[in-house]
Amino acid sequence: MNTRSEELAPAVRSILEAASERSGGDERVSVDARSLSEAFAAAEADGRVPVIAEVKPTSPTTDGARDDDPVALAASMVEGGAAALSVLTEPEHFDGSVENLTRVREAVDVPVLRKDFIVREDQLDAAEADLVLLIARFVGDDLADLVEAARDRGFQPLVEVHTREELAAALAAGAELIGVNNRDLGRLEVDLSTFESVAPEVPDRVTVIAESGITTPADARRMREAGADGLLIGSAIMDSEGEDASGTGGDVSANTRRFTAAESEEEV
Numbered sequence: 001m002n003t004r005s006e007e008l009a010p011a012v013r014s015i016l017e018a019a020s021e022r023s024g025g026d027e028r029v030s031v032d033a034r035s036l037s038e039a040f041a042a043a044e045a046d047g048r049v050p051v052i053a054e055v056k057p058t059s060p061t062t063d064g065a066r067d068d069d070p071v072a073l074a075a076s077m078v079e080g081g082a083a084a085l086s087v088l089t090e091p092e093h094f095d096g097s098v099e100n101l102t103r104v105r106e107a108v109d110v111p112v113l114r115k116d117f118i119v120r121e122d123q124l125d126a127a128e129a130d131l132v133l134l135i136a137r138f139v140g141d142d143l144a145d146l147v148e149a150a151r152d153r154g155f156q157p158l159v160e161v162h163t164r165e166e167l168a169a170a171l172a173a174g175a176e177l178i179g180v181n182n183r184d185l186g187r188l189e190v191d192l193s194t195f196e197s198v199a200p201e202v203p204d205r206v207t208v209i210a211e212s213g214i215t216t217p218a219d220a221r222r223m224r225e226a227g228a229d230g231l232l233i234g235s236a237i238m239d240s241e242g243e244d245a246s247g248t249g250g251d252v253s254a255n256t257r258r259f260t261a262a263e264s265e266e267e268v
């Protein structure tokens, strides 16, 4: 892990310290992964914006927490048209767990991303998933080896970047799925122009996903117009207080559909 910790928000430094101490799995996993590209294509074919909806009970930037059953949340997200799911497995700062991931993946037929802060190969063996997140900034020079190690196990590696430099490193490491995080993990500030700046540098052959800070259907349309093949959305879908135009508050299925239907109906 080659991270300039002095430039990271304290919460992120804490996340990384916890991640470096977490053990991996007892034995090497082997995954028969559900294809994200096929799930995205199926969503496009029936007019849905390809959304990866995130089961994110809490986070360093979230007020409060949702303690709903993750399987119920996941079912609601799929009912709302999500093409795929992301499940937090980071326990100390997001209330995530490997158990949540396993239960959700057994309950749905869409691809499921393991969302964690993986910094070592053995940590890949903690749980099976269809995709696994590798954050370029946190794994540094180990990225190519981790991409290969993930693929060797059957995972589809999703490499997360925030800058053009990190994108170049991800492409050099062989990434074919790129997530551009609009959240700056140094200051925990979100800026959608991040995706607009980085996405044009992604080759057409690579799937590019806009992550973080997407809170309205207009944001979703903005990211799609900037070239996003898919959107990763957590807080706005998990929001237990928000109300949409219909006055539905905290309904995860309705929250999800606000985004999956963003290109089929103008925001009210």
Ligand SMILES: O=C(O)c1ccccc1NCC(=O)[C@H](O)[C@H](O)COP(=O)(O)O
Pocket: 011, 012, 054, 056, 059, 060, 061, 062, 181, 183, 185, 188, 211, 212, 213, 214, 232, 233, 234, 235, 236
């Ligand atoms: O979400 C946070 O507060 C956070 C803090 C520190 C490191 C990572 C964090 N989030 C991880 C993510 O990237 C998001 O969960 C994901 O992209 C969804 O973002 P959002 O739709 O803004 O909840």
